[in-house]
Amino acid sequence: MxxxxxxxxxxxxxxxxxxxxxxxxxxxxxxxxxxxxxxxxxxxxxxxxxxxxxxxxxSELVTVKTYINKEYKVVASVAPAFIGAFKFDHAGQFVSALKRLGFSHVEQTAVGAALVSKEYSEFYNNPCEDNYITTSCPGVNYLIQKYYPSLIASMIPVISPMVCHGKTIKERYGEEAKVVFLGPCLAKKLEAIEDNSIDAVLTFDELNKWFQKERIVLNELPIESFDAEDLAASIYPIAGGISATLDKKIDKKIFKVDGIDNCVQVLGSLEKNEVKSTWIEMNLCNNSCINGPAMPEEAENLYLRKYKIEKYVHNCEKNNKSWQQKEVSINNAYLKKEFINLSSSFAIPNEEEIRGLLKDIGKIREKDELNCGACGYNTCREKAIAVYNGMAEKNMCLPYMRQRAEMLTNVIFDVTPNAIFILNDDLDIINFNPSAETLFNVARDFALKKPVTILMEDDDFIDVRDTKRSILSKKVKLKHYNLTVLETAVYIEEHKAILVIMIDITNNEKKEKKLEELKLNTLDMAQEVIDKQMRVAQEIASLLGETTAETKVILTKLKKIVQSKEDDI
Missing domain, CATH: 3.30.70.20 (Alpha-Beta Plaits)
Structure with missing residues (x-):
């Protein structure tokens, strides 16, 4: 999960x-x-x-709230790093805050740490030459189980303080009780999944946000006592804290190792049998649990956290105070844990396959392998193996992608038919492409670092620079060159520069002019034809009118003649 x-x-x-x-x-x-x-x-x-x-x-916050709302007996197991994680005047105010949230009982995980330390002491006092690695840090346990399985035999087969405390809570409050671990560690969330003694895990960061949502201010609350705590074991979250709680009956070499890089170095030495008869207290986080990844954002700085925990433990020891409320015990059989091999194997490509993958990202020769680490891998070959196993993508090589982008940009800049030049804030030419050379009949070397006025008027560019408003596809006549262009000028704020693109539309303008002239000529010709047709029509109409009149006269005369003859008869 x-x-x-x-x-x-x-x-x-x-x-x-x-x-x-x-x-x-x-x-x-x-x-x-x-x-x-x-x-x-x-x-x-x-x-x-x-x-x-x-x-x-x-987050399991909803789960925890559900436990509380359903009136389960909800017991908080508080990692001792809380002393440095939250701001309060007295540790009892933290207990009071948790009770206000609805926790029925509040105990320190240090109770489980004390029991684990007793079991650890048995292994520490073993005079054999075996190496022993503490197993209180689940992150270290996963590191060994997944990446150094040959060292599993050196892991002390004992459960962590969190799990140990969870088991004692279940014994004392009943299996139906819900145990919620509160701490600065993310790995505890994974560890809790493996063991049914812990019902939920909230990080200190999650808890702090819950406090804020409920408007709980710690140093304004009354003081309440923990239901169970071991003050001496509260030193656990500081580097070397585990070893400080051991009952040492013999003298043995102790390595106090914190931080992933240091853990890896020591585990490497152990694999090579370079270390013998050594007690190794190992924590994954630098400076151990007080620097866990899930500390509240408002937490004190690292050194103040350490100071507060040491002071807390010192004051308790000074007052000879070791337990509150009741002493807790556990069946030793419950403390045992078996650690298993969790390692995964990667497929290793052969040399030809690696070279092929490298070639795909421009690594043709060995000197092309920059090993810059930008992709996250130390070498290009490691990256190639990751690609082979589906853990990475080819385009994660930033130098290669930048080179490709620059090459593509340069190609576009060089081959585009449009004139492109770039001006700085002083309107001097800082770049000039081949098409611009052709358009203005000016060599690039001559144009560079010269004011744009050697080419044309600069009024438009002054306006763009001063107003930061772009000019888009403005038709401009370059009379000196007998050209017409579409001018685009864009101000690039981050570079304080003006990108100018000019599209030569001179031929188009000439064609449009000819087309316009052709249209006008055609219209004139059409009008002339219409006029002629009208004149012809009028002439025809006139002739038709004359002949019609004459015909009428003749027919009238003919009619009269016919009528006169009929009368005579």
Missing amino acids: AVINFSKANCMNCYKCVRECPVKAIKVKDEQAQIVEELCIACGNCLRICPQNAKEIQ
Whole structure:
């Protein structure tokens, strides 16, 4: 079950998450970063450094509120790092805040840490030459299980303080009780899925936002006591804190290792058998749990967190105060845990396949392999192997994509039939393409760094520079060149420059002029024909009128003659 991932809408292809992931558990598909669950160690590095804040963390806040609303017995297991994570005058105010949210009981996870330390002490005092690696940090456990499985035998087979505390809560309050772990760790969300003693996990960041929503101000609340705590084990979240709680009966070499890079170095040495009979307290986060990835945004700085925890523990020791309310125990059998191999294998392409993948991104020769790391991988070959396994895309090579873009831009600039030139804020020419050379009959070398007035009037460009308003397809007559052009001038704010594009429409203008003349001539000819037709019609009408009159006269005379003859008869 994935508990962390990226928001699809926000990924900007910066590959920073891939660069920062220590185990390269991030897959890029369709230009979207995705966390590959089977490879992830839940360190939270990628989400913490994402510049777009494109993180999605599976929250169980609704589940916890449901437990509370249904009146379950909801017990909070609070990681001791809370002392440095929140601002309050007294730790009891934090207890009061949780009770206001609806938690029926509030205990410190340090109760489980104390029990784990007792079990750890048995292994520490073993005089054998075996190396032992603490298993309180689930991120370290996943790192070993997934990437250093040969070292699983060195992992102390003991459950974490969180799980241990959850088991004691279930024993003391009943299996129906709901255990909610509160801490600064994302890996705990994954660990809780594996064990039914923890019903939900909320990070300190989630809890702080819940406080804010409910308008709970910690230092304004009354002081209440934890239902169970172990003050000495509250030192656990500081680097070396686990070792400080051990009952040491023999002298053994101790490595206090925190931070992923340091963990990887030590695990590498262990794989090579360079270290023997060593107790290794290992935490994935730099400076251990007080620097967990899910601390509240408003938390104190790292060193103040450490100071507050150390002061808290010191004051408790000074007052000889080790337990409150009741002492907790657990069946030792419940403390055992078996760690298994979770490693995944990648297909390794042969040399020919690697060369083919490199060639696809312009890496023809060895010197073309810049190994710049912009894609997130240390070398071009590592990137090629990632592409082969579907973990990366070819176009993630930024130098290659930039080279392609520049080449395409240059080709367009050089071969376009339109004249293009660029002016700086002083209206001097800073770029000049071949078509502009042809249009203005001026060599590029001569035009560069010269004022645009060597070509034409600069009134339009002054207006564009001063108003920042573009000119689009304005018809301009270049009388000196006997040309007509469509002028576009765009102000580029970020470069303080003006891009000028001129389309030569002189021939089109001439054709349009000829066409206009042809139209006018045609109209004149048509009018002349019409006039002639009218004259002919009038002449015909006149002739017809005369002949009709004559005919009428003749017929009238003929009629009279005929009538006179009839009268005589």
